[in-house]
Every structure is written in structure tokens, then in C-alpha cells.
Amino acid sequence: MKPLRLGIAGLGTVGGGLVRLLAAHGDRLALRTGRPIEITAVSARDPGKDRGLGDLLAGATFYADAVALARDPSVDVLVELIGGETVAKPAVEAALDLGKPVVTANKALLAHHGLDLARRAEAAGVSINFEAAVAGGIPVVKALREGLAGNRIEGVFGILNGTSNYILTGMAETGASFADALGEAQRLGYAEADPGFDVDGVDAAHKLTLLASLAFGAAVDFGAVHVEGIRGVSALDIAFARELGFRIKLVGIAKAADGGLDVRVHPVMVPAGTALSHVDGVFNGVVVQGDFVDQMVFEGRGAGAGPTASAVMADIVDVALGLRLPLYGVPVASLGKAEVIPVTARFGASYLRLSVVDRPGVIADIAAILRDEQVSIESLLQRGRAPGEAVPVVIVTHEVREAALAKALARIGALESVLEPPTMIRIEEIRRA
Numbered sequence: 001m002k003p004l005r006l007g008i009a010g011l012g013t014v015g016g017g018l019v020r021l022l023a024a025h026g027d028r029l030a031l032r033t034g035r036p037i038e039i040t041a042v043s044a045r046d047p048g049k050d051r052g053l054g055d056l057l058a059g060a061t062f063y064a065d066a067v068a069l070a071r072d073p074s075v076d077v078l079v080e081l082i083g084g085e086t087v088a089k090p091a092v093e094a095a096l097d098l099g100k101p102v103v104t105a106n107k108a109l110l111a112h113h114g115l116d117l118a119r120r121a122e123a124a125g126v127s128i129n130f131e132a133a134v135a136g137g138i139p140v141v142k143a144l145r146e147g148l149a150g151n152r153i154e155g156v157f158g159i160l161n162g163t164s165n166y167i168l169t170g171m172a173e174t175g176a177s178f179a180d181a182l183g184e185a186q187r188l189g190y191a192e193a194d195p196g197f198d199v200d201g202v203d204a205a206h207k208l209t210l211l212a213s214l215a216f217g218a219a220v221d222f223g224a225v226h227v228e229g230i231r232g233v234s235a236l237d238i239a240f241a242r243e244l245g246f247r248i249k250l251v252g253i254a255k256a257a258d259g260g261l262d263v264r265v266h267p268v269m270v271p272a273g274t275a276l277s278h279v280d281g282v283f284n285g286v287v288v289q290g291d292f293v294d295q296m297v298f299e300g301r302g303a304g305a306g307p308t309a310s311a312v313m314a315d316i317v318d319v320a321l322g323l324r325l326p327l328y329g330v331p332v333a334s335l336g337k338a339e340v341i342p343v344t345a346r347f348g349a350s351y352l353r354l355s356v357v358d359r360p361g362v363i364a365d366i367a368a369i370l371r372d373e374q375v376s377i378e379s380l381l382q383r384g385r386a387p388g389e390a391v392p393v394v395i396v397t398h399e400v401r402e403a404a405l406a407k408a409l410a411r412i413g414a415l416e417s418v419l420e421p422p423t424m425i426r427i428e429e430i431r432r433a
């Protein structure tokens with residue numbers, strides 16, 4: 001049987017992992033697909049670099065230009081593992097325009113250009129597979145595109161960034177500093193080339209955009225997604241969260257709401273003991289709520305060479321088997337409309353932490369503002385005593401419209417007795433609809 005000939009663009013963490021995986025399991029995979037899978041060409045920035053791959057790429061043609069790699073007639077499928085847009089986009093387009101399927105781990109590219117690339121793929125009659133782009137090794141794209149196809153999806157909730165989860169877990173469990181935990185995540189190959197994408201929530205939002213588009217059969221506009229990262233989460237908040245029975249996680253939420261879609265990424269106080277609260281370290285967790293299947297929970301490593309290569313290979317196997325599915329599960333012409341509602345429309349409880357001067361009357365001023373803006377308090381916690389100095393005050397609100405809370409926080413932040421901008425972390429119970 002004719003081999004499936006891969007052209008791999010990018011030989012970093014994921015590309016290197018893929019080469020090793022194929023070397024380890026090539027024979028098994030050939031039995032599964034009925035045809036050998038071979039690497040015929042590769043593209044990387046530095047041809048001479050020692051990647052610890054021995055002679056695994058000895059027979060492959062080297063290209064300095066990924067577009068030329070995509071166009072090589074001895075390449076049947078482009079495996080794009082470079083990242084970003086500058087080189088990856090023209091290479092993917094070149095492959096699609098020549099009728100070659102593409103496998104990619106590049107969520108940034110798809111979150112911004114997925115619709116256009118889906119159109120090109122459809123026109124060429126080939127697929128773009130992207131299992132590795134969302135939640136690393138967890139087969140969640142496959143779950144939404146195939147396994148859960150019988151359902152109307154009501155919501156998707158996920159810890160979608162391994163690096164930020166690794167940092168938050170390090171801060172909570174070992175008292176690691178943000179900078180040290182990030183450095184370690186980079187060393188382990190979890191972080192993006194620009195780690196700001198990880199810690200500022202952008203990478204999770206890229207992934208959520210793809211998941212939401214798949215789940216709801218509608219192309220979600222990345223620019224409309226509300227995104228906050230974890231830079232503002234302090235060790236103090238993590239300690240208070242634990243005291244109050246929560247864990248702080250960076251969560252992506254996509255659910256049907258008020259005639260639109262509620263799609264947002266931000267730190268969340270997750271009640272301890274619920275689905276995502278125990279997903280720690282580099283692990284990702286995704287909860288999907290379907291109307292017939294009810295709630296499904298997926299958990300696994302969200303980043304790193306091995307898990308990501310595992311997902312890339314699953315896509316390659318699908319190509320070898322001739323499976324051809326539309327990028328978003330349905331053809332572009334059948335995609336629905338997806339109005340993303342603003343986060344100010346959220347109705348929910350929140351955790352607030354204020355740094356206030358320890359003197360009589362301060363709490364009364366804060367309570368008066370909350371009363372004026374109709375924000376009801378569930379509990380209030382003040383620790384320590386430091387007359388005339390700063391003390392933290394923690395407030396848990398009842399469910400409230402976010403626009404009202406934002407107004408209250410702006411007024412509270414302006415009080416002379418409030419020494420820092422208030423911290424607000426949303427509380428979300430990821431429970432059955």
C-alpha cells in the first residue's frame with residue numbers, strides 16, 4: 001500500500017516529539033492505517049541544530065522555506081508545527097491550495113483565520129485537523145466533532161492552558177513564585193514562544209474560540225471573547241480561596257445565553273470538589289454539557305512534547321484512513337450566527353479583595369456603596385488588626401449583574417481608605433444545566 005508521506009514544518013518541542021513517536025510506534029500505526037507513515041521532508045530554522053533525534057530524519061529532504069516544503073510533490077500532508085502566522089499561514093495555504101490535507105497544532109492561526117482556511121480546505125476537498133491545538137493530548141476536538149455529534153451542546157468549560165495551570169498550582173501547592181513557576185513551564189516545553197499568550201489568557205481564548213465554534217456550529221469571533229489572564233492572581237487570593245473552599249483556575253467558558261453565546265476566559269473561583277478544581281499542574285480539564293449525553297469530563301496533559309505529539313498523530317492517522325471532516329464539524333455555509341454577549345451581562349457571584357486602611361467606618365462606606373448599587377453580600381472576612389495601616393478585606397457577593405458590580409467597584413476603588421484597585425474573581429459553579 002502507498003505510504004502516507006509527511007512534510008513536517010517545525011522541529012521544536014512538538015515536532016521533535018512527533019518524530020520520536022513515529023519512530024516508536026510506526027509499525028503499530030501502519031497496521032492500524034493499512035499503510036506506512038513516513039517523514040519525507042522537514043523544515044526548520046536551523047538545519048544544523050542537534051535536536052537529539054539521531055538519524056531519525058536521515059532520509060528526509062530539508063527545506064529552509066516551509067512553503068517550498070508544502071509544495072514538495074513527495075509530501076502528501078503538511079504537518080504544521082511552527083506556530084504563529086508569518087510562516088505557518090502561507091505554508092498551510094500552499095498545502096490546501098494544492099489539495100493536500102493539513103495537520104496543525106496552531107490554535108493562534110486557526111482562532112484568527114480558521115474560517116478562511118476552512119473555506120480553502122472545503123474548496124480543495126481536504127481536511128484541516130487540529131486535535132493538538134486544543135487541550136494538548138486530550139482528544140476533545142474529536143469528542144466534539146465526532147463522539148458527541150448526536151448532541152446539542154449547551155456548554156463547554158475548560159482549563160485550557162497548561163502553563164498557567166502549572167503556575168497557579170505551583171503558587172498554591174509549593175508556594176512557588178509566579179516567575180519561577182513560569183520559568184519551569186518554559187523549561188519543560190509547555191509555554192508558547194511568547195509566554196504572555198499563556199499567562200494573559202490569550203492562548204486559552206484561542207482554544208476556547210475553536211471549541212465554542214465546534215460546539216455551537218458557529219464561527220465565534222476571537223476579538224469578541226472577553227479575556228483576562230492570571231497576572232493579577234496573588235498568593236493572598238490563593239490562600240483566601242482555599243479558606244473559603246475554592247481553588248483558583250484560569251477557565252474558559254462557552255455557553256448558550258440570552259439569545260447569544262457567553263464566551264470568556266478569566267480566573268475563576270471553582271468550588272473545591274467540583275469537576276475542574278482538582279485539575280492541577282500541566283493538566284487540562286474540559287467539561288462538556290450535551291442535551292442527550294449529559295455531562296462529560298475530560299482530563300489529561302494539556303502541553304508538552306509527548307501528549308501533543310500523541311494528538312498530532314491521531315490526526316495523521318485520520319488522514320491516512322481518509323477521514324475528511326469540516327474544520328468546524330459542519331461546512332462553512334452551514335455555520336450559524338454567534339453573537340458573543342458582553343461580560344457585563346454576566347449574572348453571578350464574585351470574590352472581592354480590598355486593601356483598606358484599618359480604621360472605623362471603612363467597612364460602612366464600602367457596604368453603603370454595595371447597597372447603592374444593589375450588590376448583596378454573602379460573607380465578609382477581615383483578617384488581622386493593624387490600626388491605621390493596610391489590611392485585606394474579602395467579600396463574597398451573592399449573584400449580581402456584572403455591570404452593577406463594576407460600577408460599585410469603581411466607586412469603592414476611588415475611596416481614599418481603599419489603597420489598591422479592588423481584586424475581583426468570578427465564582428462559577430460548573431454544574432449540570
Ligand SMILES: NC(=O)C1=CN([C@@H]2O[C@H](COP(=O)(O)OP(=O)(O)OC[C@H]3O[C@@H](n4cnc5c(N)ncnc54)[C@H](O)[C@@H]3O)[C@@H](O)[C@H]2O)C=CC1
Nearest residue numbers: 010011012013014043044045081082083087105106303304
Ligand atoms: N509546546 C506545547 O506543549 C504545545 C504547542 N502547541 C503548538 O505547537 C506549535 C509548535 O509549538 P512548540 O513545538 O512548542 O514550539 P517550538 O518553539 O518548540 O518549535 C517551533 C519550531 O519551529 C521552528 N521554526 C520557526 N520558524 C520557522 C520557519 N520559518 N520555518 C521552519 N521552522 C521554523 C523553530 O525553530 C522551532 O524549532 C505552536 O503552534 C504551539 O502553539 C500546541 C499544543 C501544545
Ligand SMILES: N[C@@H](CC=O)C(=O)O
Nearest residue numbers: 161162163191192303
Ligand atoms: N502553551 C500551551 C501549550 C499547549 O497548547 C499551554 O501551556 O497550554
Ligand code: NA
Nearest residue numbers: 131134136138
Ligand atoms: Na486535544
